[in-house]
Amino acid sequence: MAYGITATGANNIFQLNSTLTSTAHFAVSSTGTTTGSNGQIAGYSTGDLVVARLTSGSGYMQSRFDLSPPQFASPTTYKILKKQTSSTATNLNGSTYGIQVKNASGVVIFDSRSFANGFGVKTIYQKNAFSGGFNEAGAVPTGNIVHASTSSADYASTFVSVTASVGTLNQYYFDSSTGTGRVLFSSYINGGGFMGIGTLAFQNISEILVGDFI
Amino acid sequence: MTTYTTTFNLAQAQTGVSGHYPVLVRNSTYTPDNTIYAKSGDTVKFIVSEPAPDGASVSYNNTNVADTDPDPDEFTAGTTNQNSPSSWEYTLGSSAEDAEFYWFYFGTTVHSSGSGKKYSQRVRVNRVSGSPLMNGATSAITVTQGGTITFSVSGLSGLLPSNGTSNCLYFAIFNAASGGSLINPTSSGGGWDSSNNQLGKVKTTDTSTVLSIGSTMPTGTYYVYLTHFNAADTPGGNDFYGSEQRLSTTALQFTVQAPASGPSAFDSGLGNDPSGPVNLNTQITSDAATIAGISGGTGSLTVTASSSDGGGNPKVSVNSGTYATTGTVSNGDTVRLQFNAPSSAGTRTGSLTINGVVGSITVTSQDLSGGGGGSSGTSGTVNYGIEVLGPPDNNGNQEVIFGPNFRSSHHIASGSWSVNAGTSTGSGITPATSQTYTVEGMTSSNRDTVGVIIMPDQSPFVGFVFNVNYLSGGFSITNSSLIALSGKYIALRY
Numbered sequence: 001m002a003y004g005i006t007a008t009g010a011n012n013i014f015q016l017n018s019t020l021t022s023t024a025h026f027a028v029s030s031t032g033t034t035t036g037s038n039g040q041i042a043g044y045s046t047g048d049l050v051v052a053r054l055t056s057g058s059g060y061m062q063s064r065f066d067l068s069p070p071q072f073a074s075p076t077t078y079k080i081l082k083k084q085t086s087s088t089a090t091n092l093n094g095s096t097y098g099i100q101v102k103n104a105s106g107v108v109i110f111d112s113r114s115f116a117n118g119f120g121v122k123t124i125y126q127k128n129a130f131s132g133g134f135n136e137a138g139a140v141p142t143g144n145i146v147h148a149s150t151s152s153a154d155y156a157s158t159f160v161s162v163t164a165s166v167g168t169l170n171q172y173y174f175d176s177s178t179g180t181g182r183v184l185f186s187s188y189i190n191g192g193g194f195m196g197i198g199t200l201a202f203q204n205i206s207e208i209l210v211g212d213f214i
Numbered sequence: 215m216t217t218y219t220t221t222f223n224l225a226q227a228q229t230g231v232s233g234h235y236p237v238l239v240r241n242s243t244y245t246p247d248n249t250i251y252a253k254s255g256d257t258v259k260f261i262v263s264e265p266a267p268d269g270a271s272v273s274y275n276n277t278n279v280a281d282t283d284p285d286p287d288e289f290t291a292g293t294t295n296q297n298s299p300s301s302w303e304y305t306l307g308s309s310a311e312d313a314e315f316y317w318f319y320f321g322t323t324v325h326s327s328g329s330g331k332k333y334s335q336r337v338r339v340n341r342v343s344g345s346p347l348m349n350g351a352t353s354a355i356t357v358t359q360g361g362t363i364t365f366s367v368s369g370l371s372g373l374l375p376s377n378g379t380s381n382c383l384y385f386a387i388f389n390a391a392s393g394g395s396l397i398n399p400t401s402s403g404g405g406w407d408s409s410n411n412q413l414g415k416v417k418t419t420d421t422s423t424v425l426s427i428g429s430t431m432p433t434g435t436y437y438v439y440l441t442h443f444n445a446a447d448t449p450g451g452n453d454f455y456g457s458e459q460r461l462s463t464t465a466l467q468f469t470v471q472a473p474a475s476g477p478s479a480f481d482s483g484l485g486n487d488p489s490g491p492v493n494l495n496t497q498i499t500s501d502a503a504t505i506a507g508i509s510g511g512t513g514s515l516t517v518t519a520s521s522s523d524g525g526g527n528p529k530v531s532v533n534s535g536t537y538a539t540t541g542t543v544s545n546g547d548t549v550r551l552q553f554n555a556p557s558s559a560g561t562r563t564g565s566l567t568i569n570g571v572v573g574s575i576t577v578t579s580q581d582l583s584g585g586g587g588g589s590s591g592t593s594g595t596v597n598y599g600i601e602v603l604g605p606p607d608n609n610g611n612q613e614v615i616f617g618p619n620f621r622s623s624h625h626i627a628s629g630s631w632s633v634n635a636g637t638s639t640g641s642g643i644t645p646a647t648s649q650t651y652t653v654e655g656m657t658s659s660n661r662d663t664v665g666v667i668i669m670p671d672q673s674p675f676v677g678f679v680f681n682v683n684y685l686s687g688g689f690s691i692t693n694s695s696l697i698a699l700s701g702k703y704i705a706l707r708y
Contacts, residue, residue, distance in 0.1 A: 007600045009618030014663060014707055015599055022654045023707055025616075026623040047628035049667070049704055065669055083625035092605075099600065112602045118615030121623055121708045122496065126661045127668075127682055150488040150498040150555075150577060163704060164667045179489030180501070206682075207665035209623065209708070214604070214613045 005101055016110055018103050025084040027115035028213070032080075034072045041070045043080055051119060051159035051211065052078035053183075054174040060186065061172045063165035079159060079213055081119060084110055092116040118214045119159065123147065125208040132169075132187035133201040144185040146172065147210045155181025157212045164206035183210070216458040217257040218250055218446035221299070223265035224272065224333035228325045235318050235336040240445035244453075247374045247381065248338040251442040252306055253461065258446075259303035260286075264321030264333050272300040275318040282318060283311050295322065306341050313341050313372055342372035344383065344421075344461055346440035354467040358511055359429050363468060365414055366422035367440060367461075376417035384441050385414035385423060386455035391437045391465050396455060403428030413454055416440075433472055437465035474511025474569065477545070480504070481573035484551055484566070491578045496555040498564060500575050502534070502548040505568070514544045515569045519551060522563040522576075526553040530566055543568060555579040624707040626654050626664070632700035633680065633693040645681075645692045652688045653705040659684070663707060670701040 004018035017023065030043045033055055044050060054061045055075040062073035072078070085108055098112035123146075131143040149155035155176060160183060164170045173184040187202040220240065227234045238249045245251065252258050262272045273295045276282055286302035288294060296302075298321075306312045321333030344367040349355060357363055365385045374381040385406075388394040398412035399405050406414035408423040416423055441459035444451075449458045483503025492498070508515055518540045519528035529537035531550045543549060553564035556579040565574040599618030606612050616622055633648030656664045666689055668682060679695035693699050 007618070009599045009620070013618070013621045014624065015616075015618060015622070020654055023624050023626050026625045026706070028615075046702055047625070047704060049623065049625070049706065066671075081623065081625075083628075098602070112616070115602075115615060116604050118602075118604070118613075118620060118622060121621040124662060124665060124708060126665070148489045148492065150492055150496060150575070151485050152501050153499045153550075161667065164669050166669065179486045182489060205670070205680075206668040207661070207706070209706070211621075211623075214615055214620075 004104070016101055018101050018109065020109075021103060021105065024103075024107070024109035025111075025115075026081040026119075027084050027111075028079050028117045028119055029082040029115070030080045031078070031117070031213075033075065033077045035075050037073055038064075038071045039076065041072070041078060041080070044069055045082070047083065048163075049081040049161065049209075050078055050163050051081070051209065051213070052076050052162045053159045058174055058176045061162075061174055062168070063162040063171065064167070065163055066166040077159075078162070079117070079119060084108060084114060119211050120214060121209055121211040122158075123210040125204065125210070127206055128203040129208070130185040130187070130204045131201055132185060132203050134186065134188045134190075134199050145182055146185050146208060147183040148179065149181035149183075151180050152176075154212075157214075158183060159211055159213050161207075161209040164204075169202055170204055170206065170208075215255040215257065215305075216252075216449060217259055217303075218252055218444065219259040219261065219448045220250060220337070220446045221261040221263075222335070223263050224319055224321050224335045226265075226332060227334045228327070228330045228332060229320050229334045230330035234330070235320075235334045237316075238335050238337045241443070241453075244380055244382070244443045245445045246377075248340050250337075250445045251340050251342045251372070253442070254306050254308045254312070254341060254343065257303055257305040258339050259301065260317065260337055262300045262302065262319050262335070263298035264323060268321065268323040268332065269298055270322040271295050271297045273320055273322060274300075274302060275320055277318050282316055284309075284315055286317060306339075315339055340372045340374060342383070342442045342461070344368065344370040344373075344440065346385070346438070346462060346466055348438065348466040348468060352464075352466060354469065356469045356471055356512065357427050358471055358473045359427055359431055359433075360473060361427050363425045363427070364422055365416075365425060365438065365440075365466070367416050368421075370416075370418065370421055373418050373442075376419065382415040382417050382443070383461070384443070384454050385416070385425070386412070386439055386441060387425075388437045388439070388465070389434070391467070394437065397436060399425060399428060399431065401428075402431035404431055427470055431470050433470050435467060435469045437467055439465050471512070472510050474513060474515050475509050476507035477505045477515065477543075477568050477571055478507030479571060479573075480506075480549070480566075480568070484549075484573045484575055487576045488578075492555050494555065494559075494579050495557045496577070496579070498551075498553050498555055498575055498577050500551040500564075500573075502550045503566075503573060505543045505547050505549060506545050508543075508545050508569075514542050517541045517543050517549055517566055517568045519553070520565050520567065521553055522561075522565075523556075526555070526562050526564060528553040528564045549573075551575055621708055626656075626705040626707050627652060628704040629702070630700065631668070631691055631703050632698065633691045635696050635698045636693050638696060643694055643696060645694045647683075648691050648693070650685060650688045650690045651703065651705075654687070655707060656684060656688055656705065657686050664705070665708070666703050666705045668701060668703050670699060 006017045007015035064071040101110040171186045320331045325332045387397040404426040408415040414423040444453040480503040485501035519530040521528045532541040563576040602616035603612040604615040634646040636643040681692045
């Protein structure tokens with residue numbers, strides 16, 4: 001690299017690289033909670049990454065990103081990560097100090113002032129990593145454990161990506177009653193009695209991110 | 215104030231020749247270099263006789279060979295004479311000349327040679343002073359069985375150099391401030407580092423000594439005095455620790471208590487072990503366990519964090535405070551264990567230990583990623599990279615919200631995708647391949663760092679009829695259905 005800045009973290013995790021042309025930090029821009037049933041997400045735009053968790057206790061967390069604005073069927077806490085650009089730069093984390101990185105085109109790809117919280121990715125699951133099934137009641141965990149919490153505190157801070165969740169596919173069940181808590185993958189189609197189809201399990205159709213919100 | 219009386223016969227030592235006026239030594243083991251020690255305010259009294267069969271009178275010699283000041287009260291001028299037994303005394307003050315003095319005596323019987331006197335002797339008195347301290351102070355302390363106390367003397371003066379046994383001061387322990395019995399710490403499993411008996415010793419070259427409190431030393435309050443050796447004939451009593459020899463009238467006071475017992479088991483309060491393997495180097499934070507069942511002692515105990523292999527940086531937080539390797543807990547306090555899972559596949563147990571009671575969490579590390587979606591995770595300690603701290607909380611603490619040990623996510627591309635319907639062949643469907651969608655940095659095999667989240671516009675049913683093909687520089691979607699598909703995507707780097 002003839003100029004610019006690149007930063008690599010432990011085990012070669014990607015931090016920053018101003019020589020890339022389109023890669024920009026996904027900054028946590030807002031957080032919110034929904035209450036009751038079918039609460040709508042505020043501040044979401046296409047292209048945003050949304051991570052969420054059931055606000056408390058155990059239960060099925062159904063996200064509806066096939067709706068506009070997206071909804072959560074039950075009380076949910078969510079975070080919206082927006083691509084870092086010049087227009088998303090704010091002063092959440094200081095105003096007169098910090099570091100701002102632009103790429104070769106002069107586009108802001110990182111601005112330390114623009115986020116006051118972080119979403120640390122703990123695990124990434126590839127498409128079809130989970131077998132799916134009807135896990136709304138916390139059953140059928142085999143092959144569907146997205147995250148086994150190490151403590152109740154870990155459980156309470158774990159968020160999963162929900163942007164690909166539609167209908168009953170790519171959903172999650174938060175189970176605080178088993179061990180120190182866990183998150184199960186739930187993805188199914190209920191064909192009812194039609195032609196004896198019953199409940200069909202579907203694998204995750206997209207990558208899943210599991211992380212801590214700090 | 216004490217009167218030290220020493221009665222002696224003059225030595226047969228001809229005056230005027232070498233060896234005259236030998237120093238009177240009453241105890242060649244403990245005070246071999248002087249006659250007696252005394253303190254400011256004490257009276258020293260010497261009853262001196264010329265031995266039989268001569269038995270003549272005794273003269274105090276205010277010699278000009280050595281400074282004899284202060285002189286005894288009985289001295290008038292020049293050479294003062296008394297019949298045997300003669301008596302000479304003086305009360306020590308705090309003046310500099312009272313710090314040490316010699317008194318010279320000779321008998322009036324003439325030596326057989328006709329030159330000089332037959333008998334002579336001198337006494338050497340040293341005024342000793344010093345302030346006893348206990349752990350550097352004089353205030354009362356409490357010590358647990360098995361603990362230690364350091365006794366020392368400050369401002370020591372007047373003590374002559376020691377050969378190890380001689381010229382020492384002594385710390386003696388009693389079970390009452392006045393009277394009481396001498397306590398031998400060795401009988402309860404303790405003792406002094408300066409002796410193997412009941413007395414601690416200090417000397418000019420080592421003014422401190424450590425008392426180890428034995429595990430069976432009875433609980434209660436003890437009193438310690440610092441004393442000098444008494445080589446005089448009177449007062450009687452013990453020459454080492456008699457009350458008259460105390461350098462201070464106030465005892466140092468310490469109370470022995472039994473060590474705290476407990477706590478009750480607290481392992482369950484830390485929460486269960488993770489129900490499954492965790493990501494490499496995952497930071498494990500336990501639940502907060504509430505401590506109970508501590509009794510006795512000071513009511514507090516030390517909590518120590520450790521791990522089965524010494525790694526993982528185990529720490530403890532007491533009452534949600536700062537994480538550290540050790541802390542102090544009392545009943546009602548909460549403790550939380552934090553450590554890192556192994557950075558390679560394996561098991562590690564993190565533990566908190568309080569007075570031998572252990573609470574632990576065991577965790578197994580392994581790569582949890584599904585398929586090729588590996589989790590390179592974060593591990594190790596790095597001293598490079600960029601770190602961003604979040605705003606301080608109410609306590610001024612700041613969390614790392616972006617850093618080299620923090621795997622953040624990055625937006626690469628997002629937009630819409632569409633793919634034509636497949637073609638029926640009668641016996642099956644020939645998929646239609648959409649155009650490629652550019653994703654900077656994507657390869658066919660780097661799902662652990664670059665991925666894409668796919669959202670179909672159609673019914674969720676379509677999830678099983680398309681397939682994402684990861685390519686160099688992007689991805690494409692294969693449609694195995696007979697309807698056209700479309701949706702949104704977000705490409706990520708993490």
